[in-house]
Amino acid sequence: MRAMARRPVARFGRNRSFRRRLPPELGGAVFYASTEGGLKYLRRRCASIDPMLLRFATRFVRPGASVWDVGANVGLFTFAAAGLAGASGSVVAVEPDAWLVQNLRRSSRTNHPPVADVHVLPVAIAAGSGVARFNVANNSRAANFLEGRGSTVTGGSREAQFVPTLALDALLDRFPAPDVLKVDVEGAEMDVLVGASRVLSQSRPVVLIEVGASAEVTSLLAGHSYRLFDAETEPPAPVDAAVYNTLALPEEDERARG
Numbered sequence: 274m275r276a277m278a279r280r281p282v283a284r285f286g287r288n289r290s291f292r293r294r295l296p297p298e299l300g301g302a303v304f305y306a307s308t309e310g311g312l313k314y315l316r317r318r319c320a321s322i323d324p325m326l327l328r329f330a331t332r333f334v335r336p337g338a339s340v341w342d343v344g345a346n347v348g349l350f351t352f353a354a355a356g357l358a359g360a361s362g363s364v365v366a367v368e369p370d371a372w373l374v375q376n377l378r379r380s381s382r383t384n385h386p387p388v389a390d391v392h393v394l395p396v397a398i399a400a401g402s403g404v405a406r407f408n409v410a411n412n413s414r415a416a417n418f419l420e421g422r423g424s425t426v427t428g429g430s431r432e433a434q435f436v437p438t439l440a441l442d443a444l445l446d447r448f449p450a451p452d453v454l455k456v457d458v459e460g461a462e463m464d465v466l467v468g469a470s471r472v473l474s475q476s477r478p479v480v481l482i483e484v485g486a487s488a489e490v491t492s493l494l495a496g497h498s499y500r501l502f503d504a505e506t507e508p509p510a511p512v513d514a515a516v517y518n519t520l521a522l523p524e525e526d527e528r529a530r531g
Contacts, residue, residue, distance in 0.1 A: 288307075288309070288372060289307060289308075289309075290305040290306060290307040290309075290347070290376050290379075291305065291306055291307070292304075292305055292306075292383075293305070293306045293314070293319055294319070295319050295352060295353055295356055296318075296319060296320060298320075298331065299319065299320065299327060299330065299331065299353045299356060299357070300330075300352070300353055300354075300355065300356015300357040300358075300359075300388065301356050301388070302352040302353065302355050302356035302380075302384050302388045303352070303380065303383045303384055304347065304348045304349065304351070304352040304380040304383075305347065305348075305376050305379050305380045305383075306347050306349070307347050307376065307414075308413070309347065309372075309373075309413055309414040309415070310346050310347040310349070310413065310414060310415045311413055311415050314347065314349075319349075322349055323349060323350075325504055325505055325518060326349065326350050326353075326455075326481075327349075327350075327353055328507065329350075329455070329481050329504060329520070330350060330353040330354055330357055331353075331357065333452075333453050333479045334353075334354045334357040334358055334362075334453055335357070335358070335452075336357075336358060336359045336361060336362065337358065337359065337361040337362050338354070338357075338358045338362050338363075338452045338453055339358075339362065339363045339364075339448070339449040339450060339451050339452050339453075340354040340355075340358060340362070340363070340364045340365070340389075340451060340452065340453045340454075340455075341364075341365045341367065341441075341444065341448070341451040341453070341454050341455070341478075342354065342364065342365065342366045342367065342455050343367045343398050343441070343454070343455065343456045343457070343458060343465060344367065344368065344455075344456060344457035344458045344459070345366035345367060345368040345373070345377060345393075346368065346373060346414065346415055346457070347373065347376060347377075347414075348366060348376070348377050348380050348391075350455055351364055351366040351377065351380075351391060352380060352384070352388075352391070354389070354453065355384065355388045355389040355390075355391050356387075356388050356389075358389040359387045359388070359389060360386040360387045360388070360389060361389075362389035363389055363390060363392070363448065363449050364389050364390070364391045364392070365391075365392045365394055365444065365448050365451075366381075366391055366392070366393045366394065367394045367396060367397075367398055367444075368393065368394070368395065369395060369396060369397040369407050369417075369434070369436040370407070370409060370414055370417050370434070371395065371434060372409075372414070373414055374393055374395045377391070377393045378393050381393060392448065394444075395436075396436060396437045396438060396439050397419055397436050397437070397438045397439075397458075397461075398438070398439060398440070398441050398458065398461075398464070398465045398468065399419070399438035399439070399440065399461070399464045399465070399468060400440060400464045400467040400468045401438070401439075401440050401468060402437075402438060402439055402440065402443070403437075403438045404435055404436070404437055404438065405419050405420065405435070405436055405438050406419070406420040406433050406434075406435055407419055407420070407433065407434045407435070407436045408420060408423065408427070408430035408432075408433050408434075409430060409431050409432045409433070409434065410423070410427040410428060410429075410430065410431070411427065411428035411429040411430060411431045412427060412428035416428070416459055417459065418459040418460060418461070419458075419459075419460075419461050419464075420433075422458075422459060422460035422461045422464075423459050423460050427459075439468075440468030440469070441465055441468050441469035441472050442468055442469055442470065442471040442472055443468075444472075445471060445472065445476070450472070450475070450476035450478075451472065451476055451478040452476075452478055452479065453478055453479050453481075454472070454478040454479070454480045454481070455480075455481045455482075456480065456481070456482040456483065457482075457483045458483070459483075460485045460486075462482055462483065462484060462485065462486065462490060463486055463489050463490065463493070466482075466490065466493050466494070467493070470497075473494075473497040473499070474497055477523045477525075477526075479520070479521070479522055479523075479526070480494075480499070480519075480520070480521040480522075481504055481518070481519070481520055481521075482515075482518075482519050482521065483517065483518055483519075484515040484516065484517055484518075484519050487514050487515045487516070488514070490515040490519065491513075491514045491515045494515070494519075494521050498523065498524045498525075499521040499522060499523055499524065499529075500521070500522050500523075500524055500529040501513070501514070501515055501516075501519055501520070501521055502519070502520040502521075502522065503516050503518070503519070503520070504516075504518040504519060504520040505517075505518050
């Protein structure tokens, strides 16, 4: 019954957005939310929308930080990071969905210093440059997926868009190297990581990644000397293999030693 009740609300909210403001402890930025990102965006308290993601932001995003958000969706993490990084910081929001890109740009125009500039990049991150078929999920845009990827929560595709793709390393030629990297790409995480060898080996960001292919992600991150933690626990608990929400810290980072 509860699931049936959600459907009319979610459908009514399609292609609609509403203004939310993050609390001061999360940087105080404004963003335009939508039930396209999930019904959780209707919650009264912004801090309760995604506690794990917001804990990650407050723990690792410092004033002046460079933050890359790959799979930005409506921008909860993007604008929490922008508020926490402040005017001297920089945030790149990567999102291939044309509707979400417009929403992110609207949010970016609404904010002013001391919120960091947010650069919205309308591409999909993959192993290299090209063009890919991108599917808008029937259930909500939070589950959008590249062709050949995705999960059982998509509910199928309501429309397809062709989008340009870039390797993550290509962003280093235009934007400050990331101190913090968040990746949420509905099954395409290995494509992102394969094209991120310079980012992982040279920039050495703290990484939060949603994982589907655990063994492959574990091996790749271990190859770049990262230690893995379960981001859902508080404090994050060390793990031997990548979990659904994985926190990855460079081995030389003191926080990786507990």
